[in-house]
Amino acid sequence: MYRYKIGFIGLGLMGGSLSIALQKLPSKDYYLGYDHNTLHCQQALALNLVDKIALSLEEIKSCDIIFISIPVDGIIAVSQLLVGISKDCTVIDLGSTKEKISASIPPSIRSNFVTAHPMTGTEKFGPTSAIDNLYTDKVVVLCDIRKSGSHQEKIAKTLFTDIGMNIVCMDAKEHDRHAAFISHMPHALSYALANAVIQQEDATSIIALAGGGFRDMSRIAKSSPSMWEDIFRQNKTNVLEALDSFQLELAKCQEMVENEEWDKLNSWMKDANTLHTILK
Amino acid sequence: MYRYKIGFIGLGLMGGSLSIALQKLPSKDYYLGYDHNTLHCQQALALNLVDKIALSLEEIKSCDIIFISIPVDGIIAVSQLLVGISKDCTVIDLGSTKEKISASIPPSIRSNFVTAHPMTGTEKFGPTSAIDNLYTDKVVVLCDIRKSGSHQEKIAKTLFTDIGMNIVCMDAKEHDRHAAFISHMPHALSYALANAVIQQEDATSIIALAGGGFRDMSRIAKSSPSMWEDIFRQNKTNVLEALDSFQLELAKCQEMVENEEWDKLNSWMKDANTLHTILK
Numbered sequence: 001m002y003r004y005k006i007g008f009i010g011l012g013l014m015g016g017s018l019s020i021a022l023q024k025l026p027s028k029d030y031y032l033g034y035d036h037n038t039l040h041c042q043q044a045l046a047l048n049l050v051d052k053i054a055l056s057l058e059e060i061k062s063c064d065i066i067f068i069s070i071p072v073d074g075i076i077a078v079s080q081l082l083v084g085i086s087k088d089c090t091v092i093d094l095g096s097t098k099e100k101i102s103a104s105i106p107p108s109i110r111s112n113f114v115t116a117h118p119m120t121g122t123e124k125f126g127p128t129s130a131i132d133n134l135y136t137d138k139v140v141v142l143c144d145i146r147k148s149g150s151h152q153e154k155i156a157k158t159l160f161t162d163i164g165m166n167i168v169c170m171d172a173k174e175h176d177r178h179a180a181f182i183s184h185m186p187h188a189l190s191y192a193l194a195n196a197v198i199q200q201e202d203a204t205s206i207i208a209l210a211g212g213g214f215r216d217m218s219r220i221a222k223s224s225p226s227m228w229e230d231i232f233r234q235n236k237t238n239v240l241e242a243l244d245s246f247q248l249e250l251a252k253c254q255e256m257v258e259n260e261e262w263d264k265l266n267s268w269m270k271d272a273n274t275l276h277t278i279l280k
Numbered sequence: 281m282y283r284y285k286i287g288f289i290g291l292g293l294m295g296g297s298l299s300i301a302l303q304k305l306p307s308k309d310y311y312l313g314y315d316h317n318t319l320h321c322q323q324a325l326a327l328n329l330v331d332k333i334a335l336s337l338e339e340i341k342s343c344d345i346i347f348i349s350i351p352v353d354g355i356i357a358v359s360q361l362l363v364g365i366s367k368d369c370t371v372i373d374l375g376s377t378k379e380k381i382s383a384s385i386p387p388s389i390r391s392n393f394v395t396a397h398p399m400t401g402t403e404k405f406g407p408t409s410a411i412d413n414l415y416t417d418k419v420v421v422l423c424d425i426r427k428s429g430s431h432q433e434k435i436a437k438t439l440f441t442d443i444g445m446n447i448v449c450m451d452a453k454e455h456d457r458h459a460a461f462i463s464h465m466p467h468a469l470s471y472a473l474a475n476a477v478i479q480q481e482d483a484t485s486i487i488a489l490a491g492g493g494f495r496d497m498s499r500i501a502k503s504s505p506s507m508w509e510d511i512f513r514q515n516k517t518n519v520l521e522a523l524d525s526f527q528l529e530l531a532k533c534q535e536m537v538e539n540e541e542w543d544k545l546n547s548w549m550k551d552a553n554t555l556h557t558i559l560k
Contacts, residue, residue: 119491139489168488178486181477186497188537189469192529194552197461199525206458207558208448209419211399215559216496217466222556225549229542236537243534245479247527249472254523257468257516262509269505272474276502278487279495 002030007054007063009078010070011035011044013122014094016130018067019049021163024132034060035070043127061085065155068093073230076104083109090152092116092159096179097234098143098172111149114156117141117175118165119183123222136164141179143172180238184231185246187220188239191228194221282310287334287343289358290350291315291324293402294374296410298347299329301443304412314340315350323407341365345435348373353510356384363389370432372396372439376459377514378423378452391429394436397421397455398445399463403502416444421459423452460518464511465526467500468519471508474501 006022008015011033019031033050034057035041041053054060061082068075072095082091083106092114095101102115120138122129140160145153160167170178197218200206210218232239256265286302288295291313299311313330314337315321321333334340341362348355352375362371363386372394375381382395400418402409420440425433440447450458477498480486490498512519536545 119489121491121493138491141489170485178482178489181480181486182489182494183491185476186473186494188533189473189530190493190497191549191552192526192533193466193469194555195529195532195548196465196522196526198551198555198558199529200461202458204558205450206461207555209399209421209458209462210559211401211418211463213401213470213500214462214466216499217470218555218559219496220493221549221552223549225546225553228549229546232537232545233540233542236540239537240534242476243530243537246472246476247530247534249475249479250469250523250527252475253468253472254520254527257512257519257523260513260516262513265512266505266509268475269471269501269503269508271478272471272501273505275474275478275487275498278478278484279490279498 001028003027004029004064005032005062006030007032007034007060007066008050009034009057009060009066009068010074011037011040011049011127012069012125013129013131013134014118015067015069016044016047016049016127017132017134018069018094018163020130020132021135022159025162032060032063040127047127047130049127049130057081061089064089065159066091068095071227071230072097072101072234075101079105079109079113082106082112085109085112087112087149088151090114090155092156094118096183096231097176098141098179099176100234102144102147102172110147112152114145114148114152115143115172116156116160117143117179123220125224125227135160138165139168140165141175142167142169143175145169176235177238177241180235180242181245184235184239185242187223187228188232188243189246190218190221194218281308283307284309284344285312285342286310287312287314287340287346288330289314289337289340289346289348290354291317291320291329291407292349292405293409293411293414294398295347295349296324296327296329296407297412297414298349298374298443300410300412301415302439305442312340312343320407327407327410329407329410337361341369344369345439346371348375351507351510352377352381352514355381359385359389359393362386362392365389365392367392367429368431370394370435372436374398376463376511378421378455378459380514382424382427382452390427392432394425394428394432395423395452396436396440397423397459403500405504405507415440418445419448420445421455422447422449423455425449456515457518457521460515460522461525464515464519465522467503467508468512468523469526470498470501474498
């Protein structure tokens with residue numbers, strides 16, 4: 001016998017790693033997977049990330065808990081199809097944007113939903129990239145939690161706590177602005193850095209000199225373009241604001257170097273150093 | 281009895297980690313340290329990074345091999361004071377810029393010098409940040425090697441190979457342009473990213489959401505401002521060129537998001553993904 005029947009819509013890095021985390025808990029659950037990519041379905045089964053692949057979304061709708069871990073435009077599309085689930089069903093989406101998702105959930109099932117953003121991931125994707133401890137000691141943001149049913153809120157908080165996450169609650173609008181600064185804009189920088197270097201005539205000999213700094217700065221430029229296209233689309237306004245803030249700082253740096261204002265540049269770098277008194 | 285008397289001018293991360301690497305070799309050398317920071321001298325002794333602290337630069341001048349691992353303006357200053365060393369002495373500087381250093385070495389001791397840039401490091405500094413394997417499997421660029429004596433070239437190549445480094449030779453001018461793209465400009469981005477985020481009104485609650493991407497992108501914003509002030513000064517022209525190339529890419533990204541050119545943005549991100557077919 002199992003405790004919950006848990007459905008995963010999306011069997012990539014996030015869904016797969018969540019299954020690994022849940023399987024380490026003492027309670028035994030049953031895992032049903034669903035993914036439009038048939039290779040991913042086969043891989044998820046082979047890796048024991050799920051007990052069974054659902055043949056249709058209808059089958060998933062009978063689950064006690066449903067995690068949606070697919071690109072954010074897909075989350076909006078799928079949530080429309082979940083109308084009719086039981087009032088006790090808990091749906092948790094793991095999208096990196098929250099405002100448009102939260103607003104688009106059909107009113108009849110709004111209280112079934114907990115809109116969550118686990119602040120973790122890697123640049124890899126697909127079930128084979130699923131790893132142990134992806135969620136351990138990481139933050140998960142729960143948005144607009146007052147719109148969730150109390151049963152659903154309890155289920156989500158318990159599960160995320162059980163797998164070692166730290167819960168932060170905020171409204172979806174605030175989340176999207178925060179996420180633009182701490183995640184979405186940095187991804188844009190990494191993509192731009194990669195493109196700036198590979199477009200140099202002697203790119204290969206430049207890249208041959210890459211040390212740890214460049215590797216770290218360009219790591220997330222490996223991330224999935226289709227996933228990030230959706231995020232930039234859904235969070236356009238905040239991403240542009242965060243990019244403007246960054247551009248302003250970079251323009252200061254360029255100006256100080258150009259004008260040889262070295263003391264000022266030194267102070268500006270000291271200001272940047274203080275980040276790490278806040279970032280533990 | 282020891283093989284070489286090796287002097288370290290500068291007992292920070294680079295010099296300290298080099299001592300750790302050399303001490304793992306079968307041959308026994310004698311290590312003499314010199315640093316204007318007396319705390320660093322005490323720490324280097326306590327950590328067994330050196331056998332003795334030299335009381336003066338004159339004492340260091342009697343070494344068989346001298347490593348200079350201090351900020352790049354300091355390298356230029358110190359190299360002026362090494363006039364009078366034996367013709368068999370090998371001086372290896374580890375500065376992150378090479379053109380100005382290479383050109384400023386007094387002609388009478390130019391052949392004593394091997395100007396090197398190990399493409400490794402961390403954001404930390406001082407002897408307590410010295411770590412094992414900092415140099416293992418990393419690239420070291422030797423610049424203007426034809427200006428070094430054949431004895432000095434041989435000594436440097438043997439030592440770097442012995443500690444597991446991969447040697448790349450290029451002229452100092454080419455090195456400085458490459459280093460601007462692969463190291464110096466990315467440091468400027470990291471500092472700018474840190475400053476853009478900490479200047480937000482709600483910086484603390486934004487930073488509380490930091491995941492791996494932001495941590496990686498902002499790691500090198502912890503680096504020493506005085507060290508980086510020197511690098512930006514010495515490599516001003518190349519750094520500005522690299523920043524321009526980056527700005528061009530970031531402006532493209534902003535424009536595509538602004539104009540909602542999602543297919544184009546997706547292709548641009550796919551281009552960035554290809555970096556990692558070159559970067560192993």
